[in-house]
Amino acid sequence: MAPQIITTIAKLREAVRAIRAAGRSLGLVPTMGALHDGHLSLVKRSNERCDVTLVTIFVNPTQFGPNEDLEKYPRTLDADLEALSELQVDIVFAPSNDELYPANFSTFVETAQVAEPLEGECRPGHFRGVITIVMKLFQIATADVAFFGRKDYQQAAVIQAMVRDLNVPIEVEVCPIIREEGGLALSSRNRYLTNDEREQSLAISRSLRMAEQLVCNGERDPTVVQRAIRQEFDTAGIDRIEYIAIANGETLEPAEQIDEGTVALIAAFVGSTRLIDNCLIGQSIAD
């Protein structure tokens, strides 16, 4: 079924009112388009939980830094709509920049703590842009549940902090990472990779699996695990590493010792493409 495509806030509010009047529950899947199976897994999860699924497609300029890839970020609306038409998506909201950021726009949401390390350090202002647009979409869609991928682990944590702190009446569900067969976490930016770089990038997920295995075998020292990951990167020839963090999965502060809530997070450039990935390496401790 082809989804209804809406480009204005007023029309979307109208559609949401009709959904509410019919007593139907609403799931929201915010995306920047260039959809892959990771996004589609969020849509499927929304289908499972909600009567109606709304997908938003908007490349949000305020979350890109001045030297980042806003200009070249893939915009593939036709292909996106085709992919969505094979699933049960009721509405696609694909607004213009001016619709969401009219002249005189000057309000932002910022969260400290969980937004500060890692991506927060590498990409100043990134999370401010992310949670501002997410807050706007939450206010416009007034959905019951919003779905985000765990691939952007810290983003999900920041959004959850915002929802908690500002009492936003929405449930946030964070869904599993979807990977290619070789292990590479799906990302819209993977299409920037050459074949050689794609091969090289496999070291990222490989190093995380290895880290998980080390913990499974009893290792509890973050620096040992971190060193092993770095070794894997050295071997693969990935030398532009932004961070390899072994952190508390809730606060994202460096873990002093690995426990069941520990997450390993990586950001690195492969060629000119910045990739991120993560793994809840402490999960075996809970089992």
Next chain:
Amino acid sequence: MAPQIITTIAKLREAVRAIRAAGRSLGLVPTMGALHDGHLSLVKRSNERCDVTLVTIFVNPTQFGPNEDLEKYPRTLDADLEALSELQVDIVFAPSNDELYPANFSTFVETAQVAEPLEGECRPGHFRGVITIVMKLFQIATADVAFFGRKDYQQAAVIQAMVRDLNVPIEVEVCPIIREEGGLALSSRNRYLTNDEREQSLAISRSLRMAEQLVCNGERDPTVVQRAIRQEFDTAGIDRIEYIAIANGETLEPAEQIDEGTVALIAAFVGSTRLIDNCLIGQSIAD
């Protein structure tokens, strides 16, 4: 009728759900307590427009600067409830600090532009605290209309900018200033004034009436009006003036020439009490 008193977010959400389920409209009157006839006029307006009226009473710590009057701000819950019991108020939400600002709270809303001059300069961080708590109350109450007094002219403008920019699904109605017979704008802080100071403070509203009259008589030069106001303050012996602004009523930028949208805004100390007041001095031009 005595209102239902609620102190937790969870209970308030429950009450709001019941109101919604009954198909009733909801008006929100956010206050810091120490209620006076200005607040009560907002309640009456909500009664006129909405089926159910919710008054919140919370002295919001994040909007007070380190050297401001948070500690001594009047807290008069019993008297407030008595005043409200004479009106049609269905719910009073009077939460604790911990209920609204639990440990690890770290998210704030900030707006630039209209929040920057005047109060923004005199009280750094004030509007950040205001719109953060207002946003939280909007998210918890999910009211149809929220009522604010025009006495806090810039506050109302900042809240309107926030609602517009973040697409918050609520209507903000700004209601007229309520004054004592002598002209003094009602404020919870008026109770700090000694009898002599109360007398002296009348110069504030007197100067605004005079400014309005000057414009009515054809004056269009902001500096002339500003000087006349200052003269009034000199005569009254008020020498600690924070600002006397003749500004565009929407942007709050200094007016180059007085027109129908011009507002005069004043902040001054009378004794140790900081008072603010304002007047839409250009209204006669529109008539």
